[in-house]
Amino acid sequence: MIEIERKFLVISDAFKAEAHQKHRIIQGFLNRDPERTVRVRLKDDKGILTVKGLSSNDGLSRFEWEKEISKNDANALLEFCEKGVIDKIRYEVKVNHHIFEVDEFFGDNEGLVVAEVELQSEDETFTKPEWLGEEVTGDIKYYNSQLSKQPYNTWYQ
Template sequence: MIEIERKFLVNSVAFKTEAYRSYTIKQGFLNSDKERTVRVRLKNDKGYLTVKGKSTANGLSRFEWEKDISKSEAEALLQLCEPGIIDKTRYEVKSNDHTFEIDEFYGDNEGLVIAEVELNSESENFEKPNWVGMEVTGDIKYYNSQLSKFPYKKW
């Protein structure tokens, strides 16, 4: 239940040719407090309810709990979310023993592309693909909960 991940900006669209899967995601936040967030996500036709705790000081780790819900439940809960629904396409790319998830944002966050890699420990080594740019792990403005309130286009 502890999620360990690192986030990076993406410096080219080369990841798209390496992706083995992609899907659309629409998500909103029932609560976006920095101590805990409650997210509703619709990924293609599947729904999810996720609770995330506060990140560690370095931004690498935090508690995460997720539950599958129906598409209709997700659609209904999205109507109750705080303003600022996130709309994006997620691409998955294998890189040796790791999978990078790359989010290409739309709407008020259009132009932003972020790659994340989940790790088994904070000190785990991994190889960065050549399209991975500057690290933004722990920079709160890149959290989806913040992008819903303070979108990329308004920076």
């Protein structure tokens, strides 16, 4: 149940031509405490409840537990979430033996595009596609829980 991932900014739309899947995701947070973040997600027509623990010091790993719930339950729980909903399209792009999840944000986070790659170990090597930019692993402002309360469009005002 420990998730290990690295996160990067995306510098071009080239990933869209390489994507083998895409999903619309609406998500909110029942709790944004870094020690126990609780997220409700509607991914296309599927509901998902997720609990995440505190990140490691380098931001590479943290506890994650997920449970599929009904679309109706997800919609009901989204009504109880804290202010600030995340709206994005997630593209899945296979690069050699890894799947990059590329999130293109909308609403108050429009203009932000971030890619994550999940790893089996913290020192695992992987191929970086040309559209991958600066690494932002561990930078809390790129966490969805933070983007829901301090959106991208407010960063430079």
